[in-house]
Amino acid sequence: MNSTRKIVLLNLFCILFFYSVDAQKIVGVKTNIPHWATVTPNIGIEVAFWNNMTFELSGGYNPFEFEDGQQWKHWIIWPEVRYWFWEPFNGHFLGLHGVFAEFNVGGLNLPFDRLAALKDRRYQGAVNGVGLSYGYTWIVGNSLLLEVTGGAGYGRLNYDVFSKGKEGFKINEGRKHYFGPTKGAVSVAYVF
Template identity: 45%
Template sequence: MMLRKFILFFFLWFQFGTLCAQVTVKTNLLGWGTASINGGIETKVSAKSTISLFGSINPFEFGNHKQWKHWLLQPEYRYWFCEPFYKGFIGVHTLGGEFNAAGIELPFDIFPELADYRFQGWMAGGGISFGYQWLLNRHWNLEASVGVGYLYVKYDKYPCASCGTRLDKGHKNYVGPTKAAVSLVYMF
């Protein structure tokens, strides 16, 4: 019985293991610029496509009542124009997570009240992405990608970073950038 399971496992691994032979791990260097610990894994699922799961977390509070606390997960499907992990791709991603942010001025006037109030809540959405990977050597790549899409954001509004009295609650429908990355990629 054990031998049959081993033979079946070996046969399935040999048949389907080559589909996922390429695996990469990556980190977004731009995310580290916001003190966000981040990383992802991506695997080949066909001759021209990959799937990935990327995550980010920031548990830190900064000086002057600034904080950008969050956790975020972002699964993505990518279609590569040349071959996986080389040159250009287009992707479809979803994302979701929770946040607790205050005292931050975001570019493009996104959420302008965030500079003066604290917002705590969750978000979910998705979008499309475009990117390119450059081969650095046998194991290392550099990737640049951007994404645009939609987010539903549900929040509670507070007067300051440490205050506990809720001023308001609400939601926002956001359309715009949902992803920006310059990632260092390691290929196994």
């Protein structure tokens, strides 16, 4: 690596690491607790970048298959820009988020009529969307936070429908425009 690159990288590191507003905490690492209920390991990072603005990048990944052809495989990424009414990582915020995901879900017996088809079929596809969110963060300890957020917006779903099981055959395909919830989280975060 030449010396010019080293100097540029060192300067970028110093700007990102040492920049703060009034010595506020500027980086948070978090996990969405309800996402773990779907056996989905997840993590997010949020960085304050300008006055009352932060950028969050959260994601989850579920590679697991269960017995009897049940699966809830997916990965999901939520980038979000947030405006905080008081200060970053404290109180009310509004956000503009994206949602990008791929899924392979089926064989599930869920108690929702709208998702009854998941019992005998498997859906494989992707969703891309955008939405607005609102949330609130409580300071629980010196560096520990509890955050609740919800969002709604638009999503474009492209998917194929298969018969139940890993070796199922393709039955149909679909393309849908979706308007509704696009984000929901109850997160525990550590800021520094």
